[in-house]
Amino acid sequence: MSKESPQMWFVTTFYKFTVLKNQNKADLEGVKSSLESKAQDLNIEGLLILGPDGFNTTCTSTSESALKVWKEWMQDYFQSSGIFFKDSVSSVRPFHRFKVKIRNEIVTIGAPDLVPNLEENHHLSPEEWNKVLKEEKDFVVIDTRNWYESEIGTFKGALAPKIEQFTEFPEWVDQQQIPKDKKMLIFCTGGIRCEKGIYELQRRGYDNVWQLEGGILNYIQKHPNDQWQGECFVFDNRVAVDQNLQPSQTYKLCPHCGQPAKTKIQCQRCDTEACVCEQCLKIDWKKDTCSKNCAYQLELHPGRKGKHQVRVIENLRK
Ligand SMILES: [Zn+2]
Ligand SMILES: [Zn+2]
Structure with a gap:
C-alpha cells in the first residue's frame, strides 16, 4: 500500500436468520467452504458467524463492485432477499483475511431453536426512535451490549447493564424490576442481538418492547450527532466508529x-x-x-x- 494513495475499504455489516436445514444446508462445514471459496474469488475479507439459524457478518473489500457482487451472491446462496446491509467506508483495514466461525447459535442467548421472524416483531426506524426519545416521557432505553461496548458510547439516558455477555441480558432486565407494561426501547450494534433479545423479553412477560431497526450503525448513518453519544464499538480492527461512521481516532x-x-x-x-x-x-x-x-x-x-x-x-x- 503506497503512502501517496491511501487505500480505502468498503465495509458492510449484515445478518440473516434462516433455518439452514430447510435449505438443505445442514452441513455447516460444507457451507463454510462454499463461502470461503467465493470470498477468495472476490477478494473479500471479514468475519462471518455461521449457525444452523443463519449468519451474522461484517465483510470488506477494496473494490466496491466486488463487494456488491458478494452481497448479491450471498442473497442468492441463502435464498434471502431483502437483507439490510449497513455500509460504511474505512481508511483502516478492518480484517486481514476472511474467516468463518461455526456456532450453535449466531447470537448466543441460549435458545438455538428460536429463529426470529423479522417482519412480525416491533421495530422502530431511526426517525421513530428519535420521536420517542425526544417527545415521550414514560419509557426506558436499554443497551443490550456488553460493558466494554457501552463504556465508549451509548444513547442519551440509556441504562447500560454491565454484562460480560449477551446471555446475561434477560436476567439483568428482570433484576431491574421494570414494570412488565413499561415501554422499553432496546438497541445493539447492528440489530441482530435485539432480534433475539426481544423474544426473550416477550417470553418473560414484557409486552411493550421495541427494537432499533438496523441498530446503532443504521441510526448514526441517518442521525449523526443527535441522540447517540460517543463512539460505537465494532468487532474488527477499526475498534469503534465515530459519528460519521469513520474508524475511531481515539481507541x-x-x-x-x-x-x-x-x-x-x-x-x-x-x-x-x-x-x-x-x-x-x-x-x-x-x-x-x-x-x-x-x-x-x-x-x-x-x-x-x-x-x-x-x-x-x-x-x-x-
Ligand atoms: Zn487491557
Ligand atoms: Zn514492548
Whole structure:
C-alpha cells in the first residue's frame, strides 16, 4: 500500500436468520467452504458467524463492485432477499483475511431453536426512535451490549447493564424490576442481538418492547450527532466508529486484553507506543508495556530492554 494513495475499504455489516436445514444446508462445514471459496474469488475479507439459524457478518473489500457482487451472491446462496446491509467506508483495514466461525447459535442467548421472524416483531426506524426519545416521557432505553461496548458510547439516558455477555441480558432486565407494561426501547450494534433479545423479553412477560431497526450503525448513518453519544464499538480492527461512521481516532485495542483502550504509553521494555485500557492500567507490568510478551519479560527481568515488538492485534471477538 503506497503512502501517496491511501487505500480505502468498503465495509458492510449484515445478518440473516434462516433455518439452514430447510435449505438443505445442514452441513455447516460444507457451507463454510462454499463461502470461503467465493470470498477468495472476490477478494473479500471479514468475519462471518455461521449457525444452523443463519449468519451474522461484517465483510470488506477494496473494490466496491466486488463487494456488491458478494452481497448479491450471498442473497442468492441463502435464498434471502431483502437483507439490510449497513455500509460504511474505512481508511483502516478492518480484517486481514476472511474467516468463518461455526456456532450453535449466531447470537448466543441460549435458545438455538428460536429463529426470529423479522417482519412480525416491533421495530422502530431511526426517525421513530428519535420521536420517542425526544417527545415521550414514560419509557426506558436499554443497551443490550456488553460493558466494554457501552463504556465508549451509548444513547442519551440509556441504562447500560454491565454484562460480560449477551446471555446475561434477560436476567439483568428482570433484576431491574421494570414494570412488565413499561415501554422499553432496546438497541445493539447492528440489530441482530435485539432480534433475539426481544423474544426473550416477550417470553418473560414484557409486552411493550421495541427494537432499533438496523441498530446503532443504521441510526448514526441517518442521525449523526443527535441522540447517540460517543463512539460505537465494532468487532474488527477499526475498534469503534465515530459519528460519521469513520474508524475511531481515539481507541486502539489493548494489547493485553483486547478491550478498547485510549491511554497512550511508551513500552518500558522496547519503547514501542501502544494504548492500554483502564483495567490493565491498574496492573503492574501491563500498565506500561506494549504487548503480552513485553509484560512477561519485564516481570521476569525488570529494567532489561528488548527488541521492538511487531504485532497485529486482531479484534475478532464475537
Ligand atoms: Zn487491557
Ligand atoms: Zn514492548
